[in-house]
Each structure stands twice: as structure tokens, then as C-alpha cells.
Amino acid sequence: KAKDAGRNTYLLYKQEWQQHQTDTLKLITDLRQAVREQQLELHYQPKYELSSGRLNGVEALLRWRHPELGWVGPQHFIPVAEETGLIDSLGLWVIRQACLQAVQWHQAGQSLVVAVNLSARQFRSGQLPEQVAAVLAETGLPAELLELELTESMLMDEQYQVQQQLTQLMATGVKLAIDDFGTGYSNLHYLSKFQAATLKIDQSFILQLNSSIRDQALVSGMIQLAHSLGLVVVAEGVELPEVASLLSQMQCDSAQGYLWSKPVTAEQLWQLLTPELIEKHS
Ligand code: C2E
Ligand code: MG
Ligand code: MG
Ligand code: MG
Numbered sequence: 359k360a361k362d363a364g365r366n367t368y369l370l371y372k373q374e375w376q377q378h379q380t381d382t383l384k385l386i387t388d389l390r391q392a393v394r395e396q397q398l399e400l401h402y403q404p405k406y407e408l409s410s411g412r413l414n415g416v417e418a419l420l421r422w423r424h425p426e427l428g429w430v431g432p433q434h435f436i437p438v439a440e441e442t443g444l445i446d447s448l449g450l451w452v453i454r455q456a457c458l459q460a461v462q463w464h465q466a467g468q469s470l471v472v473a474v475n476l477s478a479r480q481f482r483s484g485q486l487p488e489q490v491a492a493v494l495a496e497t498g499l500p501a502e503l504l505e506l507e508l509t510e511s512m513l514m515d516e517q518y519q520v521q522q523q524l525t526q527l528m529a530t531g532v533k534l535a536i537d538d539f540g541t542g543y544s545n546l547h548y549l550s551k552f553q554a555a556t557l558k559i560d561q562s563f564i565l566q567l568n569s570s571i572r573d574q575a576l577v578s579g580m581i582q583l584a585h586s587l588g589l590v591v592v593a594e595g596v597e598l599p600e601v602a603s604l605l606s607q608m609q610c611d612s613a614q615g616y617l618w619s620k621p622v623t624a625e626q627l628w629q630l631l632t633p634e635l636i637e638k639h640s
Contacts, residue, residue, distance in 0.1 A: 398448075404614065413630060418459075446480060450489055454497070478509075478520075481512070486527070500531075506534055510541075556590045565601075577593075578608045
């Protein structure tokens with residue numbers, strides 16, 4: 359009996375595993391098609407300066423309008439794109455798309471910094487700095503209006519000449535941001551080595567900030583550390599007004615979160631930027 363049970367568990371496991379393989383394969387085929395058939399779209403989440411309430415930048419977040427599944431979030435397909443190497447072309451498409459959009463806003467008189475997320479894998483080919491420079495030249499976006507978001511582990515990477523590529527990227531004039539700060543390496547050496555412009559505190563410290571004295575101590579410390587190194591601090595995942603006012607008290611520079619807005623389409627973002635135009639028309 360025990361042997362049967364073991365065998366059944368194995369069969370079940372095998373079935374699930376096969377299902378998983380089929381799903382992954384389908385996702386890969388679908389994703390290649392998505393790139394060709396323009397099912398991918400960038401949404402933009404606004405960032406606000408806490409002292410003035412001014413919208414001072416956006417983060418570009420990738421979305422997939424799947425023909426059968428509807429909107430699919432990046433956590434479902436970015437890992438697959440990374441494993442298959444598809445992230446190289448996808449990542450470049452994201453940078454280009456974000457720059458084209460930022461140029462439009464810039465020409466319409468709204469100079470917003472647009473932040474783009476990078477995957478570690480995008481440093482493997484060694485082409486990234488040249489590709490970014492080419493996109494800036496092609497789109498005409500002033501380099502300081504593009505910010506690249508990297509995680510702590512990417513800044514620590516000893517492989518693929520990541521350090522050298524980061525130096526080259528900074529030489530083009532783009533800004534670097536450290537994303538999900540506090541969740542990666544505890545080795546802070548990279549903070550003194552790199553002139554990143556922005557430090558983004560991970561949402562896991564922010565979501566419940568009002569109800570955790572320990573998180574408050576940590577976040578306040580991170581803000582002071584970042585400021586003493588000349589970095590601008592952004593808090594991610596602000597959902598509650600109490601959290602926003604705590605962050606203001608702690609001198610945090612900017613914040614993003616559902617309290618103000620979810621990631622929205624470029625058109626919706628334009629409406630957030632120019633509310634007076636909408637009032638006049640309605
Ligand atoms: P991230 O860069 O840390 O982006 C912030 C995530 O938090 C986004 O999830 C955003 O929608 C979500 N968020 C924003 N405000 C709130 C809030 O108030 N509460 C909560 N609970 N969540 C909030 P999203 O869009 O699902 O993206 C997930 C991750 O996928 C991103 O995390 C980023 O690491 C990755 N990603 C997104 N777009 C790209 C891309 O174009 N390229 C690469 N390589 N990665 C991307
Ligand atoms: Mg990010
Ligand atoms: Mg983050
Ligand atoms: Mg992230």
C-alpha cells in the first residue's frame with residue numbers, strides 16, 4: 359500500500375511536471391509571437407516628490423496583452439524571457455519604447471525622467487552601453503531623462519564585465535537607480551563604488567510602515583545613509599496616507615504606489631500630467 363501511495367505521488371508529480379513543461383513551452387512560443395505581433399505594452403507608474411506633491415518621474419513597467427489570457431504581469435514572463443535569452447531583444451524594445459514616449463512628453467513641455475528595469479542577463483552580451491547610446495541618439499532623448507533600474511546583485515556582479523559596462527553607461531549621461539534596496543546583498547561596498555543617482559527602498563519595508571516600529575527604524579536609517587552618499591530616495595509601494603506622511607517626516611524625497619496611482623497607459627499618464635486640460639474639456 360505504501361508503495362502504491364509512493365507510486366501515485368510519483369505519477370502525480372510526473373503529470374504536474376509534464377504540464378509545467380508544456381505550459382513553459384507554450385509561454386515561450388507565445389512570447390516570441392507577442393514580440394512580433396505587438397502584444398507588449400509599457401505602462402507607466404508616476405512618482406511624486408513628497409515635499410511638493412509634484413509628479414516628477416515615471417517607472418515603465420512591461421505588460422503583455424495575451425490573446426487568450428488577457429493582461430499578463432511581468433513576473434509571469436520576465437523569468438522565461440531571461441532563461442531563453444529573449445530578454446535581450448525584449449529589453450532593448452523596452453528601452454527604445456520608453457525613450458520614444460519620454461521624447462514625446464519632453465517635446466510637449468513635460469520633461470519627465472523615465473525609469474526602465476533591467477535584467478542581469480542584459481549585461482551578458484556586452485552590447486548594452488552601445489545599444490543604449492544608439493537608442494538615445496536615434497530618439498533624441500536627453501540622456502538625463504533616462505534612468506536604468508538595477509538590483510543590488512547586479513551591481514555586485516563580477517562576471518561579464520558588468521562593472522565596466524556600468525561605467526560606460528554612466529558616461530552616456532543616463533542615471534542609475536538601485537531597485538528593491540534592502541532585499542539583496544548586505545555588502546554595501548558597491549554603494550561607495552558607484553555613483554548611482556537614486557535608491558529605491560523595496561516595498562516590503564514600506565507597505566506596512568505605519569504598523570512596524572522596526573521597519574520605521576530601518577527605513578529612516580536607509581534614507582539617512584542614502585542622503586549622506588548624495589543619493590535621491592524613492593519609496594516603492596505606498597498604499598496608505600499614514601505611510602506617505604511618515605516618509606515625508608523622514609525626509610524621503612519621492613514615492614510611488616497605489617495611494618496615488620497604479621501603473622497606467624501613456625494616455626492615462628498624460629491626463630494625470632495635465633488635469634487642467636481635462637477639466638476644461640468636461
Ligand atoms: P519593480 O521594478 O520593483 O516594480 C514595482 C512593482 O510594484 C510593479 O509590479 C508595480 O506595479 C508594483 N507596485 C507599485 N506600487 C505598488 C503598491 O502600492 N502596492 C503594491 N502591492 N505593488 C505596487 P509589476 O509591474 O508587476 O512588476 C514586477 C516586477 O517585474 C518589477 O518590479 C520588475 O522587477 C519587473 N519588470 C517589470 N517590467 C520590466 C521590464 O521591462 N524589464 C525587466 N527586466 N523587468 C521588468
Ligand atoms: Mg523597478
Ligand atoms: Mg522594486
Ligand atoms: Mg524589481
